[in-house]
Amino acid sequence: xxxxxxxxxxxxxxxxxxxxxxxxxxxxxxxxxxxxxxxxxxxxxxxxxxxxxxxxxxxxxxxxxxxxxxxxxxxxxxxxxxxxxxxxxxxxxxxxxxxxxxxxxxxxxxxxxxxxx
Amino acid sequence: xxxxxxxxxxxxxxxxxxxxxxxxxxxxxxxxxxxxxxxxxxxxxxxxxxxxxxxxxxxxxxxxxxxxxxxxxxxxxxxxxxxxxxxxxxxxxxxxxxxxxxxxxxxxxxx
Numbered sequence: 001x002x003x004x005x006x007x008x009x010x011x012x013x014x015x016x017x018x019x020x021x022x023x024x025x026x027x028x029x030x031x032x033x034x035x036x037x038x039x040x041x042x043x044x045x046x047x048x049x050x051x052x053x054x055x056x057x058x059x060x061x062x063x064x065x066x067x068x069x070x071x072x073x074x075x076x077x078x079x080x081x082x083x084x085x086x087x088x089x090x091x092x093x094x095x096x097x098x099x100x101x102x103x104x105x106x107x108x109x110x111x112x113x114x115x116x117x
Numbered sequence: 118x119x120x121x122x123x124x125x126x127x128x129x130x131x132x133x134x135x136x137x138x139x140x141x142x143x144x145x146x147x148x149x150x151x152x153x154x155x156x157x158x159x160x161x162x163x164x165x166x167x168x169x170x171x172x173x174x175x176x177x178x179x180x181x182x183x184x185x186x187x188x189x190x191x192x193x194x195x196x197x198x199x200x201x202x203x204x205x206x207x208x209x210x211x212x213x214x215x216x217x218x219x220x221x222x223x224x225x226x227x228x
Contacts, residue, residue: 004159033215035218040220041220042205042219042220045217104165105150105165106160106162106216107162108159110158110159111158113157
């Protein structure tokens with residue numbers, strides 16, 4: 001069975017801390033994504049990556065950075081956590097198809113509920 | 118702004134009834150996908166329909182796509198209490214890899 005694993009299910013951090021959220025996929029997928037999910041706002045794309053060492057900003061990248069040193073691992077970094085980054089964070093991976101690199105279905109991890117106090 | 122918008126925001130039905138959720142979007146697409154999310158968990162892919170398709174079935178799920186109206190609907194037939202979840206549509210543009218999600222419909226199926 002395909003699997004996307006997020007390192008923590010729940011995380012509590014203090015304002016100003018540096019936070020690492022890890023995501024690993026075992027499907028040899030090219031693409032990996034980080035979303036955050038907030039009530040009434042749906043899923044918003046933070047960053048994504050097409051390949052190793054490659055990253056692109058999503059819709060809300062401010063306050064975040066990412067790292068993809070290996071194909072199977074995509075890390076989300078909160079350089080200095082703030083209370084407005086309290087949220088559910090969802091990692092996903094996928095393959096692309098066709099010359100237009102259109103996205104096929106996403107496989108999601110179980111999510112990390114981050115609370116910043 | 119969100120590419121996909123679901124309607125209604127919340128839907129409550131009795132077991133055995135059909136549930137219909139709608140999704141509208143704003144720009145041209147390569148494909149449209151529906152996902153399900155149980156409370157506090159990640160999303161699970163349900164079905165993908167391409168821009169040149171009009172209807173697709175998967176078990177008790179039926180998805181339609183009307184590109185002229187930029188809308189899609191998800192029909193769940195003979196609903197069960199276990200279908201209680203949030204349902205999201207997501208669109209992929211012709212030139213892009215990213216999926217853009219709507220805000221979801223919360224479906225409650227009462228036993």
